[in-house]
Amino acid sequence: MTRFTASLGLLLLLATAGCAASPGLDLDAEALLDPESCRGCHPVQFEQWSGSMHAYTGIDPLFLAQLRLGQEDTNGELGDHCISCHSPVAVRAGATVDGSNLPDVPAYLRGVTCAACHQIDSVSRDHNASHVMATDDNLRGGILDPVQNTAHGSVYSFAHDRNSRISSDTCGTCHCVFNKNGVHVERTLHEWRDTVFATGDLTVQTCGQCHMRGVDGVAAVSDGAGRTAEQMPIRRIHDHSWPGVDTAALDFPQRDRQVELIQDELDTTLLARLCVTPIAGGVELVVRLENIRGGHSFPSGSAIDRRVWLELIASADGQEVFSTGVVGDDEAVATTGDPNLWLMRDRHFDADGEPVDFNWLTESVQSDLLPAATTNDPTDPDFYHFVERSWPLYGVSPDRVQMRVRMRAVGLEVLDQLVERAGLDPVVPAEQPTWNLGSTQLTWEGQLGSCVPY
Numbered sequence: 001m002t003r004f005t006a007s008l009g010l011l012l013l014l015a016t017a018g019c020a021a022s023p024g025l026d027l028d029a030e031a032l033l034d035p036e037s038c039r040g041c042h043p044v045q046f047e048q049w050s051g052s053m054h055a056y057t058g059i060d061p062l063f064l065a066q067l068r069l070g071q072e073d074t075n076g077e078l079g080d081h082c083i084s085c086h087s088p089v090a091v092r093a094g095a096t097v098d099g100s101n102l103p104d105v106p107a108y109l110r111g112v113t114c115a116a117c118h119q120i121d122s123v124s125r126d127h128n129a130s131h132v133m134a135t136d137d138n139l140r141g142g143i144l145d146p147v148q149n150t151a152h153g154s155v156y157s158f159a160h161d162r163n164s165r166i167s168s169d170t171c172g173t174c175h176c177v178f179n180k181n182g183v184h185v186e187r188t189l190h191e192w193r194d195t196v197f198a199t200g201d202l203t204v205q206t207c208g209q210c211h212m213r214g215v216d217g218v219a220a221v222s223d224g225a226g227r228t229a230e231q232m233p234i235r236r237i238h239d240h241s242w243p244g245v246d247t248a249a250l251d252f253p254q255r256d257r258q259v260e261l262i263q264d265e266l267d268t269t270l271l272a273r274l275c276v277t278p279i280a281g282g283v284e285l286v287v288r289l290e291n292i293r294g295g296h297s298f299p300s301g302s303a304i305d306r307r308v309w310l311e312l313i314a315s316a317d318g319q320e321v322f323s324t325g326v327v328g329d330d331e332a333v334a335t336t337g338d339p340n341l342w343l344m345r346d347r348h349f350d351a352d353g354e355p356v357d358f359n360w361l362t363e364s365v366q367s368d369l370l371p372a373a374t375t376n377d378p379t380d381p382d383f384y385h386f387v388e389r390s391w392p393l394y395g396v397s398p399d400r401v402q403m404r405v406r407m408r409a410v411g412l413e414v415l416d417q418l419v420e421r422a423g424l425d426p427v428v429p430a431e432q433p434t435w436n437l438g439s440t441q442l443t444w445e446g447q448l449g450s451c452v453p454y
């Protein structure tokens with residue numbers, strides 16, 4: 001450990017040789033990498049970031065367990081593939097080669113840190129973290145006329161300004177993953193590019209416009225030279241919490257707040273409709289789901305891990321007559337054998353067509369996700385992008401049908417495998433929430449042939 005720290009110090013020294021802080025600026029090249037150096041002047045961004053998954057990934061036991069298993073399965077061939085997205089600054093500083101020593105890497109280099117985003121100069125490729133990093137001591141952001149400060153230089157950048165379309169590439173090159181076999185295993189950026197949020201004239205929404213909401217406030221509480229918060233210009237400042245669907249299993253800042261933010265997002269993501277229609281010899285339950293607020297498919301990201309499913313229960317005179325997707329809190333949904341299950345996720349297969357649970361083994365993907373809107377033209381057949389499924393029931397006539405869409409970030413059977421094979425702390429499956437999507441909780445008690453909510 002001592003030897004490691006010493007050699008790390010040397011590496012940093014070499015990497016930063018000749019670029020001590022510019023005259024008049026307090027932060028040298030090493031201090032610019034440390035989120036703690038930003039905290040005093042940017043307390044809001046710091047606090048939000050510190051509870052985000054961008055920070056958590058630096059200590060995430062789930063990431064570490066997957067990485068261990070992946071390196072083992074591929075005899076180390078993964079190399080820096082995973083860690084170059086999950087802790088890019090640690091790789092650049094020479095503190096890790098393949099992530100295997102991540103727990104020993106100094107905390108300030110781990111995770112997707114302030115510097116990992118604010119030193120980005122441009123993007124060279126639209127996948128696998130292909131950022132061109134700046135080598136000067138300016139930090140880039142979306143403020144056109146930044147107040148100069150004593151800590152760092154400030155520069156406006158299209159790559160950061162959420163009102164510029166290319167800011168999506170800045171997020172997207174990390175949020176688009178080709179695995180080592182050349183298979184597109186995470187596709188969020190490419191999904192977005194086909195939607196009205198990328199192509200529409202009046203409906204453009206970048207990643208940042210949806211995921212970093214703006215409020216009025218001060219961007220910094222000091223300039224280091226005597227100017228206080230009251231003397232700073234009021235600007236649009238942007239949320240750095242990035243709620244998605246993953247949560248911290250360990251004690252971590254802002255945990256409860258993240259859970260609240262995620263629930264709020266998920267509660268309004270889908271539009272749902274439930275109809276009960278008479279058919280010869282029985283009834284048909286018809287469920288329609290439409291992804292109305294996702295700027296990409298839903299779910300997205302590591303969709304191999306995601307489990308999004310429909311729970312549907314029909315009863316007559318208080319007796320259950322049909323159900324699908326009913327699972328206990330500690331029960332895996334993908335392995336129940338339920339023949340009626342509507343499960344939204346990606347399925348991955350190896351070269352022999354056998355299903356696999358980890359994306360370093362993937363040779364092909366079969367995707368069953370809810371697409372986002374691709375046109376604003378109601379005369380275009382693609383305008384209706386909802387997905388509908390139906391279940392015929394014969395010989396029964398339910399008087400009450402209930403539904404809800406539920407979601408887990410990672411399948412429990414995948415987490416259980418990691419506990420067994422890669423030493424994952426069992427607290428991770430135990431702490432993982434099962435989300436219920438508010439807007440999809442519907443109860444039908446009407447006339448045959450009617451729908452809820454309309």
Ligand code: HEC
Binds near residue numbers: 033035150155157219
């Ligand atoms: C001494 C106080 C101080 C410290 C320390 C500090 N900043 Fe700043 N920073 C400022 C001020 C002042 C501004 C300009 C705010 C404005 O114009 O409203 C600023 C602006 C920025 C911008 C916006 C640049 C632009 O043009 O859009 C970013 C990004 C930024 N800082 C990141 C950081 C990061 C990351 C750190 C830690 C490595 C850090 N800052 C440390 C005071 C500081």
Ligand code: HEC
Binds near residue numbers: 035116118162208237
């Ligand atoms: C995942 C990328 C990412 C990370 C990590 C990140 N930021 Fe930002 N930050 C942005 C983007 C993008 C903007 C610009 C938003 C805009 O203007 O449209 C921004 C804006 C800012 C601004 C300008 C004021 C505002 O809120 O718009 C400051 C200051 C800032 N960030 C500081 C920090 C600090 C300090 C950290 C670490 C504690 C950090 N950021 C981590 C992406 C990031």
Ligand code: HEC
Binds near residue numbers: 112301
């Ligand atoms: C350097 C690579 C990188 C960049 C740049 C980046 N991200 Fe991320 N992002 C990640 C990683 C890695 C995670 C996963 C953390 C985890 O769950 O362990 C993540 C997680 C997220 C999540 C939470 C996902 C979940 O499942 O909970 C959201 C939302 C998100 N990022 C949005 C953005 C947005 C918006 C931007 C651009 C402003 C951005 N990211 C830029 C790497 C990046």
Ligand code: HEC
Binds near residue numbers: 205206211295301
């Ligand atoms: C029109 C708004 C919108 C745009 C544009 C958008 N998103 Fe999302 N995003 C959402 C919503 C809504 C969700 C679902 C709610 C949630 O997971 O918190 C979501 C979920 C996510 C997630 C969680 C993964 C999952 O399984 O759902 C990630 C990661 C993410 N977005 C990244 C991005 C990135 C990167 C971009 C740009 C390429 C982007 N988003 C563009 C609205 C948007």
Ligand code: HEC
Binds near residue numbers: 083175244
């Ligand atoms: C090109 C960048 C990139 C590469 C390469 C990459 N990831 Fe990720 N990873 C992400 C992003 C972005 C997310 C967040 C998206 C989400 O959670 O939906 C993520 C999420 C995760 C998560 C969170 C769990 C989940 O299902 O949300 C784990 C664990 C993970 N990655 C492990 C790995 C491992 C192991 C590798 C290497 C085999 C790897 N990643 C390679 C960008 C990357």
